[in-house]
Amino acid sequence: MANKKDCIVLFVEGETEKEFYDALMKFYFKNYSPKIKGYKVFNVRGISRFETKVATKLKYDVVPNHDVSNIKVVCCYDSDAFELAQKPPYKLANCKEKS
Numbered sequence: 001m002a003n004k005k006d007c008i009v010l011f012v013e014g015e016t017e018k019e020f021y022d023a024l025m026k027f028y029f030k031n032y033s034p035k036i037k038g039y040k041v042f043n044v045r046g047i048s049r050f051e052t053k054v055a056t057k058l059k060y061d062v063v064p065n066h067d068v069s070n071i072k073v074v075c076c077y078d079s080d081a082f083e084l085a086q087k088p089p090y091k092l093a094n095c096k097e098k099s
Contacts, residue, residue, distance in 0.1 A: 006070035008039040009062050011054050013077050018043040021076065036072065047077055 010021050018041050025039045040062065044053040054075065062071060 005038050005066055006036045007062065007066040008036055008072045008074065009058070010039065010041045010074045010076060011044055011050075011057070012041060013044055013047055013050075015043060017076060036070065038066075050075075050077070 008025070010025070012018050012021055021041045025041065028034065029039070042057050042061075044050060044057070054073075058071075058073070
């Protein structure tokens with residue numbers, strides 16, 4: 001595992017969020033000296049099946065190439081769309097269990 005890098009992984013739900021977080025991370029890495037050496041921003045294209053999409057991306061695109069002990073995962077989503085819903089489209093606990 002010595003050749004694998006540590007990484008921040010962001011999951012977003014749309015193109016505009018991906019552009020924003022890409023720009024934010026580029027700014028952060030350019031202006032600061034973070035201990036973590038890389039980042040990835042994945043657009044999961046909406047909130048439906050969020051848990052499954054996140055788990056799949058982590059399993060096949062992130063874990064094989066990075067040091068698992070130092071992967072930081074951030075899920076970014078708009079809560080206003082389902083804030084008052086009785087049955088939200090996903091459960092954060094399920095996302096944690098699958099990853």
